[in-house]
């Protein structure tokens with residue numbers, strides 16, 4: 001099929017070469033080649049390809065997802081993939097892989113929470129798929145408030161075993177992925193009791209099913225929790241345990257130990273047992289970038305080939321991408337996807353560095369990285385889901401089809417604001433950190449890390465620093481506005497908290513009564529962080545780009561900053577970081593920048609380099625022949641393979657013949 005001329009002209013008139021930017025996104029031309037080889041291995045594989053997924057039943061999808069998971073294992077062995085290749089493969093399959101919790105949580109939990117002997121025993125079994133596991137933490141009654149977990153593990157000194165039980169309905173495990181039908185084992189988080197003393201939430205390895213028959217073991221009641229909005233292949237489950245006994249060495253003992261005679265000791269930081277969640281929060285940030293890149297690719301290409309209506313009366317119908325309002329739906333998502341790229345790259349290295357310190361029992365970096373990973377997981381998933389919905393609607397009626405590729409991406413991404421810590425709760429974790437830093441800054445001590453700008457901002461009187469017109473496209477000046485805004489919102493929340501406390505409210509009550517402001521400040525901190533990482537990316541990752549490409553990536557960053565101010569203008573005005581005249585100029589500049597970026601919109605999404613067989617979209621194919629692909633997809637619907645469906649004989653015909661009765 002030839003390329004649609006409407007999309008070709010976009011590529012021909014772009015001011016830079018997409019491939020240069022692709023190399024930047026991958027890290028180097030060699031890395032691009034390597035990724036393409038991996039993506040081809042996946043995308044061309046008939047067992048992995050998700051082409052017909054939208055026509056499958058729940059059970060067919062589950063089975064295909066198991067096969068896909070297995071096939072990924074084979075490809076990994078055949079082509080010698082490393083862990084990054086494997087994680088990317090999972091992401092490129094949009095998590096349509098049963099058992100992915102085994103890889104992204106069960107194994108990492110053993111690695112992080114187990115001691116050397118436990119690693120030696122369990123990791124080979126898990127890595128070789130001799131056992132399959134889940135991460136079972138959430139209960140029917142508690143998902144957020146981990147100190148409230150009710151599943152009990154009571155130590156029995158006489159037999160040197162833990163006895164695990166579900167004392168009531170609310171204490172059954174509820175939600176763990178792959179628990180329903182696909183796990184033989186669980187890393188199970190339960191509250192440990194020794195002689196009735198509560199020793200907090202601890203991790204245990206518990207076998208759930210017989211490895212030969214797959215039947216639940218005695219005392220184990222397990223099953224699926226029912227159909228969900230999406231992620232049909234991750235069979236989320238429930239689990240009831242009736243006095244199930246496990247040996248003492250099946251408590252994962254890296255950070256807390258129980259001796260044979262029942263002595264409880266701890267080593268490391270109090271929250272070290274939460275470290276698996278931190279890893280997945282980093283993975284979620286990465287997956288938000290990818291989902292947005294997918295959405296932006298599909299909708300930008302579709303908007304460049306769909307023509308409808310006219311701008312100039314009587315002139316030929318225009319590409320919908322030429323409507324300014326359509327640009328406002330599409331361009332922010334392109335700019336955000338690039339900002340998220342820089343941010344997730346930074347986050348990856350920051351996490352690896354801090355994790356290495358933690359491995360060496362240096363926990364000093366834990367509070368800051370907990371703040372950053374919690375905040376970015378929340379912020380990036382909030383933004384990604386909101387923008388994906390905007391993008392989906394920007395496809396008009398075809399945005400409601402499953403074959404468009406964006407709907408599935410969107411509903412899968414919708415899980416991310418909830419999983420791994422509900423977003424509001426995570427913003428409140430960020431707010432705790434903000435309040436601590438505010439206190440430090442107020443005493444004149446230096447705040448370190450991501451909030452070090454507080455030191456300067458807390459003292460200096462505020463001016464926007466926007467004097468000349470050029471200042472409005474100076475990303476460093478724009479970043480200062482964001483930092484000012486964050487510090488001011490933090491101070492405002494802090495002042496409110498203190499005021500309520502001084503007026504007699506206990507601290508916890510004052511906190512709850514300030515939590516809307518606290519969350520607002522936390523979001524501002526996250527937005528500022530992402531912009532900061534985008535700017536850093538310009539001078540690190542983007543610096544070697546040819547000038548024309550660098551200019552476009554720079555424009556995107558300026559637009560990201562300006563557009564963010566227009567979206568949050570209330571915060572910027574209320575805190576006095578800009579005045580109304582400055583806001584008007586910012587709005588104007590943002591629109592002008594958007595028009596410039598529009599010219600390169602298709603080339604910018606091409607640079608994400610997502611192959612058609614992974615994009616899996618009728619609307620967003622590289623060749624731009626959306627209408628042909630829509631028609632082909634409709635024709636391949638199994639319901640269209642018969643001219644007359646059984647429902648005709650059964651119901652419609654009797655109705656037409658007036659034979660339907662109330663018995664029908």
Ligand SMILES: CCCCCCCCCC/C=C\CCCC(=O)SCCNC(=O)CCNC(=O)[C@H](O)C(C)(C)COP(=O)(O)OP(=O)(O)OC[C@H]1O[C@@H](n2cnc3c(N)ncnc32)[C@H](O)[C@@H]1OP(=O)(O)O
Pocket residue numbers: 087088090091095104135137138143144145146147177271274275277278280283284287366367370415418419420421422425429432433
């Ligand atoms: C990898 C590639 C693949 C990519 C694919 C990715 C896609 C992934 C899709 C994933 C899909 C499904 C997986 C989903 C799996 C799950 O959902 S597992 C369950 C996750 N559950 C949660 O996240 C629970 C959320 N709750 C919490 O984290 C905590 O309970 C909460 C932080 C809310 C509070 O904890 P408490 O124990 O009550 O602690 P506090 O008293 O509030 O705080 C005490 C201090 O501890 C600090 N803290 C808390 N957590 C951490 C941490 N993780 N690390 C470091 N520090 C932490 C907290 O800030 C307090 O500090 P302070 O006292 O202020 O100094």
Ligand SMILES: Cc1cc2nc3c(=O)[nH]c(=O)nc-3n(C[C@H](O)[C@H](O)[C@H](O)COP(=O)(O)OP(=O)(O)OC[C@H]3O[C@@H](n4cnc5c(N)ncnc54)[C@H](O)[C@@H]3O)c2cc1C
Pocket residue numbers: 101135136137138141142143144145174175176177231236415418419420421422423424425428
């Ligand atoms: C698709 C999916 C996959 C999952 N996979 C797993 C898994 O593999 N393993 C696992 O263990 N769990 C899993 N979960 C569970 C998930 O981690 C929890 O649902 C999540 O942590 C939220 O907890 P919750 O359901 O208790 O929400 P709740 O805490 O009940 O949240 C409900 C509302 O209460 C608010 N709220 C709660 N506490 C506070 C507070 N302190 N301050 C202010 N507001 C508050 C929230 O903001 C929210 O608006 C999964 C969930 C989903 C949807």
